[in-house]
Amino acid sequence: MSEEASHIVCPACEAVNRVPAGKNASAAKCGRCHKPLFTGKPVAASAKNFAKLIRANDIPVLVDFWAEWCGPCKMMAPIFEQVAAELEPRIRFMKVDTEAEQALAAQYNIRSIPTLMLFRKGAVVAQQAGATNAQGLRTWLRQHAFSESMT
Ligand SMILES: [Zn+2]
Secondary structure, X not given: OXXXXXXXXXXXXXXXXXXXXXXXXXXXXXXXXXXXXXXXXXXXXXXXXXXXXXXXXXXXXXEEEEOXXXXXXXXXXXXXXXXXXXXXXXXXXXXXXXXXXXHHHHHOOOOOOOEEEEEEOOEEEEEXXXXXXXXXXHHHHHHHOOOOOOO
16 A cells, blocks of 8 residues: 555646655645645536546545535535645545536535535545534544545
């Protein structure tokens, strides 16, 4: 495991970067566009880059499906950002605006927002509807995002 490299998709240009396990991915820059692979902030995803971002990343990807008119979503936004800053680069944090990206919301059958969906290699491994606080989000991620890698 420690000898392996991780494939990290650049959120800016969608290039797949190979980051050696010993290297600090939070400081890594994209080999193609030279932008940082992690900025400590959630990535706004669209139908254009969503599939690649959830499938080609070796790290788990957490998606917050939200909308501008949704009060609980706005309440959760700073919490999501805070936990993103804490847990990158072990998890990629993304946001999907369900108003702008209705096809994605339909594809993933989003019935209420906010909905959090955790992906690993393109597959949904956990999901949760409703706002959560920072501690709740950390606990949920510890259960679902890190369980397989903690061998
Ligand atoms: Zn790039």
